[in-house]
Amino acid sequence: MQELVSIQLPDLRLVLPELTVLITGFMLFSLELLFKRLSHAIAISVSLVGYLIALLFITFMPAKGETFFGLYHRDGFSSLLQFFMLLLTMVLLGFHLIYYRKKRSLYGEFYYLLSFALLGGMFLVSSYNLIVLYVALEAVSISFYILTALLRSDFSSKEGAFKYLMLGGLSIALASYGAGFMYLYSGSLDLRYILTHVGENQYFLVLGLVLFLIGFAIKIGAVPFHFWLPDAYQGAPTPITAYMASVGKLAFFAPLVRLMPYVQEHFAYAWVATVSIISAITMLYGNLVALVQKDVKRLLAYSSIAHSGYIMAGIAVAQLIGLKAVIYFLIAYALMGFGSFMVLALLERSEGWENRLEQFSGLRFSAPWLAVSFMLMLLALLGVPPTVGFVGKALVFMSLSSGSLWWLAFVMIVATGISTGYYLRITALMFMRNPSTNLQLALTGWEKALIALLTVSLVLLGAVPIILWGFISPSAENLFVR
Amino acid sequence: MEWLIFGFLSSWAILSVFGVLFLKNPVHAILSFVSLILAVAGMFLHLGAELLAGLQLVIYAVAIVVFYVLVITTVPWEKVKRFEGFYKKELIFGFPVLLLAFVLFAYAVLKGNFARVGMAVENNPKAVGKAIFTTYLFPLEVASVILLTAMLGAILLGRKEE
Numbered sequence: 001m002q003e004l005v006s007i008q009l010p011d012l013r014l015v016l017p018e019l020t021v022l023i024t025g026f027m028l029f030s031l032e033l034l035f036k037r038l039s040h041a042i043a044i045s046v047s048l049v050g051y052l053i054a055l056l057f058i059t060f061m062p063a064k065g066e067t068f069f070g071l072y073h074r075d076g077f078s079s080l081l082q083f084f085m086l087l088l089t090m091v092l093l094g095f096h097l098i099y100y101r102k103k104r105s106l107y108g109e110f111y112y113l114l115s116f117a118l119l120g121g122m123f124l125v126s127s128y129n130l131i132v133l134y135v136a137l138e139a140v141s142i143s144f145y146i147l148t149a150l151l152r153s154d155f156s157s158k159e160g161a162f163k164y165l166m167l168g169g170l171s172i173a174l175a176s177y178g179a180g181f182m183y184l185y186s187g188s189l190d191l192r193y194i195l196t197h198v199g200e201n202q203y204f205l206v207l208g209l210v211l212f213l214i215g216f217a218i219k220i221g222a223v224p225f226h227f228w229l230p231d232a233y234q235g236a237p238t239p240i241t242a243y244m245a246s247v248g249k250l251a252f253f254a255p256l257v258r259l260m261p262y263v264q265e266h267f268a269y270a271w272v273a274t275v276s277i278i279s280a281i282t283m284l285y286g287n288l289v290a291l292v293q294k295d296v297k298r299l300l301a302y303s304s305i306a307h308s309g310y311i312m313a314g315i316a317v318a319q320l321i322g323l324k325a326v327i328y329f330l331i332a333y334a335l336m337g338f339g340s341f342m343v344l345a346l347l348e349r350s351e352g353w354e355n356r357l358e359q360f361s362g363l364r365f366s367a368p369w370l371a372v373s374f375m376l377m378l379l380a381l382l383g384v385p386p387t388v389g390f391v392g393k394a395l396v397f398m399s400l401s402s403g404s405l406w407w408l409a410f411v412m413i414v415a416t417g418i419s420t421g422y423y424l425r426i427t428a429l430m431f432m433r434n435p436s437t438n439l440q441l442a443l444t445g446w447e448k449a450l451i452a453l454l455t456v457s458l459v460l461l462g463a464v465p466i467i468l469w470g471f472i473s474p475s476a477e478n479l480f481v482r
Numbered sequence: 483m484e485w486l487i488f489g490f491l492s493s494w495a496i497l498s499v500f501g502v503l504f505l506k507n508p509v510h511a512i513l514s515f516v517s518l519i520l521a522v523a524g525m526f527l528h529l530g531a532e533l534l535a536g537l538q539l540v541i542y543a544v545a546i547v548v549f550y551v552l553v554i555t556t557v558p559w560e561k562v563k564r565f566e567g568f569y570k571k572e573l574i575f576g577f578p579v580l581l582l583a584f585v586l587f588a589y590a591v592l593k594g595n596f597a598r599v600g601m602a603v604e605n606n607p608k609a610v611g612k613a614i615f616t617t618y619l620f621p622l623e624v625a626s627v628i629l630l631t632a633m634l635g636a637i638l639l640g641r642k643e644e
Contacts, residue, residue: 010619022627068620109638116631123624135621139628146635184590201593207586 011067014074017054017082018122024050025115032108043111044093050115055086070190071129076475077327078126081254084331085125085247088338089118094450095342096239102349105152105237113150117143117243121251128191130179133255134172137219140251141168144244148236160228160235167218167228175215181208191255195262206270213274219252220308222278223285233301238348241297242341245304246334249311253330256315260326261480263318276316276408282309283415291421296355299422300340303381306419307333313412314396317403324476325395328468332380332392332461339454340377343370346451350441360426362435369448370441371430373455380458382423383416388462487528495521508554512547519543533607 012019027046032038058079066073092114100106120139127133145168149161183189185204186197194205214225221229233241263271286306293299311333314326347353347370363371380387393416400409443451461468498521501514519542526535614622 069617071618071620107638109634113631113634116627119627120624129621131618131621132624135624135628139624139631142628142631142635146631146638149635149639181590204590 010069010072011065013061013063014065014067015072016061017057017086018119020050020054020057021086021115021119021122024054025112025119028112028115032112038108040097040106040108043108044097047093047111047115048090051086051090051118055083055090058083058086071127071132072123073126073128075126076471076478077257078122078254080327080331080471080475081125081250082122084334085118085121085250088243088246088334089114091338091342091450091454092239092243094446095345096237098444099239099345099349100237103151103154103237105150105154107150110147110150113143113147114243117147118247121247124251125254128258130182130189130191133191134176134179137172137175137252140248141172141219144168144240144248147240147243148232150240151235151237154235156231156235157237158235160232163228164232167225171215171218171225173215174218175212178208178211178213178215181205181211184208191259192262195259195264198266202266206267209267210270210274213256213278216252216256217278217312220249220312221305222308222312223282223305226282226286226305229305230298230301233304234295234298238297238341238345241301242338242345245300245337245341249304249308249337250330250334253311253315253326257323257326257330258479260315260318260323261320268318271318272316272405275312276405279309279312279316280408280411282306282312283411284309284418287415287418287422291418293422294357296357296360296426297341297344299357299426300337300344303419303422304333304337306415307337307381309415310393310396310412313405313408314399316405316408317399319399319403320476320480321395321402322399323479324469324472325392325399327472327476328395328465329392331468331472332388335454335458335461336377336380336389339451339458340374340381342451342454343374343377346370346443346447347439347441350439352437353439357426357429359437361429361433363430363439365435366439367441370443370451373451375427375430376455376458378423378427380462382419386459386463388458388465388468391462391465484528488525491521491524491528495525508559509551512550512554515550516543516547519547531606533610 024047027050028043031042031046062079064075096110097106100110117140120136120141120143123132123136124140127136145161145165148164149158151157179189181204182191182194185199185201185208186194188194188197218225218228233244236244283306286302286304286309290299290302290306293302307329311326311329314322314329316322317325344355347367348355353359363374376387380389383389383393393412397409397412400406400412495518498514498518502511502518505511505514519538523535523538523543526532526538
């Protein structure tokens with residue numbers, strides 16, 4: 001008993017944002033139990049207040065350090081990603097209600113499943129420990145499987161969720177198999193120790209690292225492990241697709257970003273070879289398949305695969321500049337992907353809209369401002385200056401050239417060239433054709449304001465990249481300090 | 483003596499595995515699965531991991547097997563495809579993969595760097611409990627959230643639509 005008492009208590013100040021989200025989730029849970037028909041206004045306001053408090057904790061209490069015996073790690077990087085996760089979740093809550101009502105799939109469980117998914121993501125970005133990474137990965141994924149399946153009497157939603165469940169399970173199995181080999185190599189579960197440890201049997205480390213990478217490659221939808229992604233993204237309710245493409249990507253990429261500073265001389269070849277080959281195939285395949293899609297939601301899903309490829313190209317350069325580029329591109333893609341899927345969610349509310357490509361023709365007549373925002377988002381995804389996508393791509397290109405991965409930079413240019421085909425085709429359809437269908441679309445003031453905010457932020461963060469860079473640069477340098 | 487016990491337990495385990503694979507009646511297959519679990523629990527006991535043996539019995543032999551039996555009793559067996567001899571193609575492809583996995587695993591067990599074997603053998607329920615509620619408290623708490631989410635999801639998706 002004596003020794004149990006003498007153990008130091010964990011420093012809960014560091015996990016205050018996560019605790020707030022957890023409490024919010026449980027409050028929503030118990031409110032839903034107490035009141036059979038909980039009003040959605042109450043659920044939304046409780047969630048918004050909770051997330052706002054968590055956001056304030058992150059912004060104004062910049063405590064850094066480790067707690068829970070080194071299992072939880074808060075630094076600038078995790079705070080930055082958590083900030084954007086919370087922000088995007090709050091924006092999502094401004095959009096989802098009418099969509100779900102239209103699809104007759106409004107469940108009261110949605111709110112706390114969302115907060116548990118967010119909680120898992122927040123844990124995933126803030127640990128170096130393999131067990132915590134495993135558990136957090138499961139927490140995000142299980143919430144995503146359920147949220148994907150929550151579309152009433154829609155077969156494709158269930159099918160997508162099932163594929164996601166199967167391949168997600170496989171990915172976690174592979175990642176934990178790899179983690180097992182890393183443990184055998186070093187006798188520790190801490191990634192920092194494992195990767196700096198020099199012992200015999202180094203092929204255990206290489207094997208473990210490659211399996212771990214493949215496990216995460218399935219989660220982020222890198223080719224050839226992407227089979228679940230188009231189906232899950234297309235089948236899921238569109239706000240959830242937006243959520244998976246933004247918060248999901250931020251969460252699943254974070255452990256790989258945390259590995260980057262610890263890539264050592266003796267296994268750098270394995271890292272560069274695995275990551276750059278996966279990245280090159282992903283960029284080319286994602287863009288080429290997106291080119292022939294007729295369904296815009298599926299097209300954007302393939303574009304999401306292609307963007308995973310661009311981000312992985314930055315990860316292949318295990319240097320400081322690569323790290324900064326990756327963080328910038330991750331946040332940029334989270335904003336762009338979220339915005340573009342959200343526009344689809346708004347359009348899907350009108351009668352007879354099926355996201356087919358030809359339905360976009362003449363969108364500027366029926367919904368002029370939405371068409372302009374969608375065009376700006378597509379241009380950002382393509383990487384046209386002065387949008388945020390351009391800065392991200394330029395940074396990844398610079399880091400590839402400083403890491404002398406010229407062939408990968410060339411592949412990236414070719415892939416971007418291919419992607420021009422479909423992004424510009426949608427833009428041309430929207431602005432240069434006459435409308436084919438009569439579109440009735442009524443947006444609320446909130447939705448207009450939020451879409452405008454997303455669009456403005458894409459342009460503003462691209463035109464004045466120093467706003468974001470000022471936060472990214474110190475947190476990336478901090479990751480490199482051993 | 484140690485080798486004798488190990489030989490007995492491992493041949494028992496292998497026999498039960500073949501029972502699970504080849505017995506036609508599903509209830510018999512489940513019974514030989516229980517026997518496999520008992521054999522594995524015996525191996526854990528023999529290695530001095532009494533907590534692991536107990537957990538094996540409590541979790542697998544009780545909870546999971548009961549769950550399997552529940553599933554088996556609800557499946558309409560007259561509709562299920564019957565066993566149709568060996569799957570030859572699957573065997574040809576599956577065998578090298580399994581062999582590779584086995585060799586890899588065996589090599590890892592023999593040569594891997596296991597952290598300080600033999601330290602926690604004395605009184606291991608106490609050691610495991612202490613580790614779970616101090617060092618690994620954080621993942622334990624996150625795991626509880628996962629279980630809650632998974633349970634909610636199962637209820638939500640299994641519920642009849644109104």
